[in-house]
Amino acid sequence: MRVLVTRPPDDARDTAALLAARGHEAIVAPLLGVRYHDGHALHLDDVRALLFTSANGVRALARRTSLRDFPVFAVGSQTAEAAREAGFRDVRNAGGNVETLADAVRGALEPKQQGVLLHAAGAEAEGRLAALLSAAGYKVRTEVLYDVPVVAELPAAARDGLAAGAVDAVLLFSARSAQVFADSVKRAGLAPACAGLVAACISEAAAGPLAGLAFREIRIAPRPNQAALLECLD
Secondary structure, eight states, X not given: OEEEEOSOHHHHHHXXXXXXXXXXXXXEOOXXXXXXXXXXXXXXXXXXXXXXXXXXXXXXXXXXXXXXXXXXXXXXXXXXXXHHHTTOOSEEEOOSSHHHHHHHHHXXXXXXXXXXXXXXXXXXXXXXXXXXXXXXXXXXXXXXXXXXXXXXXXXXXXXXXXHTTOOOEEEEOSHHHHHHHHHHHXXXXXXXXXXXXXXXXXXXXXXXXXXXXXXXXXXXXXXXXXXXXXXXXX
């Protein structure tokens, strides 16, 4: 299958490699970018563990500190791999979403121990992870270290591929990316091209913004992670 990958560039390259290993052809056309926040070295003296809900959170924090001796709780395999590549040694993969990440923390750490849990977050983070853990008695500090801006228009690779009927599927990793995709194809006058696409969505929430478009099929990953999402193409 020829699969449209609209993730930010670093994430898109990782996904494209996985698609190639499965025999698919990736069409990389990022609809989202990543802008890391510069600043002073982070104060981590009171931190007992790091929480990452994206690989971009790992990259953003690694830019702001040379310390790597904290336990790390990662939302999924891609984020866990990014943490290992950044030099963190004690990395636990929660294998799912914010809820499974909170469960992993609760299963490994006592809430009353001294120190805070630091969540390296993007500006668009909803705050649900901190809310779940705070409700369980943990001290959580959220550091906003990057933001994910939307591109101005549908990239040429996506526009040309959709117009030519040369795209078989699109991967959608979040409700936000699905909304950006839906808005972009409508503005480009390419909404009819979606009728030939399989929309593979990481969750029911990610499928929600597609309601105004007609697809050949919308498939929901059985688990909220990249591996399960790619299985939707098989």
